[in-house]
Amino acid sequence: MDTTPLTLLTIVCEAILKERLLGELTKAGAKGHTLTECEGSGSRHRRVSETLGANIKLETIVSPGVAEQLLNTLTHDYFPRFAIIAYLSPVSVVRGDKYI
């Protein structure tokens, strides 16, 4: 089958950042996302809202350029202060033009 190589950006962070990060995705040009509530632990396991839930996992499939741009934003504005991690994985998708 005809597939296109793209980049999957996965962000796991405190739930309170949801709206802000969705804004960043749109701004960078991501065409969609998948959001999951999740739990976990790490070096900064302390959450401010009992009602928002602990963490969210935000996944988006984008072009390598957009992924890099988003990682730059995260590195500059988010990593120093918030409980957040992010990683890239190579993926192959059908209908590649849907994502870029």
Add this chain to the structure above:
Amino acid sequence: MWDVLQVNLASPLALAFVLGIVSRLLKSELSLPRDLYASLSIYLLLALGLKGGVELSQTSLNALFWPAVVTVGLGLFTPVSAYLVLRRLGRFPIADAAGIAAHYGSVSAVTFIAAQQFVQTMNQPAEGFLPTLLTLLEIPGIQLALAIGAVQMARERAAQHAGQSAAEAPRPMAEVLHEVLTSRSMILMVGGLIIGCLMGEQGYEPVKPFFEGMFKGALTLFLLEMGLAAGARLGDLKSVGLFLLGFGMILPVLHGGLGVLLGHWSGLSIGGAAVLGTMAASASYIAAPPAVRMTLPEANPTYYLTAALAITFPFNIVLGIPLYYQMATLLAAH
């Protein structure tokens, strides 16, 4: 004082709270589902707003004027005093001091409700318009402390200057104000007040059994959850230090005393002055933490959450409320 304290300690509210803490200490697997917690807080806040609104519709502007003035005054004073104490005496960094001050400037609705129930038990019910005062006190507190924090941080950054990441844009204050004004508790309380005011006693009658009959039961359940939440933070007490521990108990007494005094001067009843004092003494832990986290991310959440939830909240629920009530009684006797 002892008999007043005894009444409070034997109330289902305080006991449910203690049960929550104890079950956490015993490492019980008990926990309230998150959705139930959210539903209970919606129910409590709306019920509080509705009841307050109905009472407000029967209140004259004259009776409300001076209490409202002193409440706004308290709202402007408490975050500043908390900030200065933390900065000057506690030597906390700007962000931490402002973050904690935002919590102490704002109000804990549950502490307020518990105080209202307590003065009712003592046959000294507070004026019906106190929920209106609660909303007046909630807004300026968080706002002012966050503004102080943002301004001081900017100044400090400018002074250090040399740094690399100087080009950081602070979060616009309008955004923070929007967040505070549209928070769940504000919408439910202010919305409830308006609905209550519009519908009056007659409109309230059909929904009264639901919103009033079940109120204390729901509150008991909510306090159980608060006990669990506070219990979970007890372990953090070790890491916050003795200063914050003392701060979390002494500052409420000072703020509470001031609130009682101002309430008394503005013409409130014993119950009203005690509840206003409790409001001034309490520290928010629902509205303030997310606002602080977003606006002052440099502030360490362990400090403000532990202080508000594991120190000041239990202190007020168990000792503070009877103490402010006693202060109000003594003042009225003079």
